[in-house]
Amino acid sequence: MVIGGRNKYLINGHNARGNQIQTLFHSVQLNVNNPHFLIMQGKITQVLNMKPPEILSMVEEAAGTRMFEMKKQTALRTIDKKDSKLQEINRVLEEEIVPTMERLREDRNTYNKWSANKNEKERLLRFVIAYAYMKAEVRWSYRVCL
Numbered sequence: 494m495v496i497g498g499r500n501k502y503l504i505n506g507h508n509a510r511g512n513q514i515q516t517l518f519h520s521v522q523l524n525v526n527n528p529h530f531l532i533m534q535g536k537i538t539q540v541l542n543m544k545p546p547e548i549l550s551m552v553e554e555a556a557g558t559r560m561f562e563m564k565k566q567t568a569l570r571t572i573d574k575k576d577s578k579l580q581e582i583n584r585v586l587e588e589e590i591v592p593t594m595e596r597l598r599e600d601r602n603t604y605n606k607w608s609a610n611k612n613e614k615e616r617l618l619r620f621v622i623a624y625a626y627m628k629a630e631v632r633w634s635y636r637v638c639l
Contacts, residue, residue, distance in 0.1 A: 504517065
């Protein structure tokens, strides 16, 4: 109530301060700072003439659920952005990274075969050298004996 240019608040017929009223409404999770929270006497006719969507909008705003609807819309937009990024990552993975990895695996297998063949060649070359040495040793000892 406004008496003499000052707001006067009553709780159960007893005088109360403005911050007590705010604390009371905050305790039941009502947004008292919303312009549609309280309907002043001059505005009742205007509210009665509102269409159902306008009344719903006013009630949502007064109850504080509009804020959550806005957060929900923001979250949904964020999810859509993240989904598009995920699809792009999956596309790059399928079109570029997986084929490159397959090619690198083939290259690794080819290198491993080459390396194994090189090692086998070196092992066999040592046998050839050892055989040639032994053959030369036998010839030398045969000549010495003659």
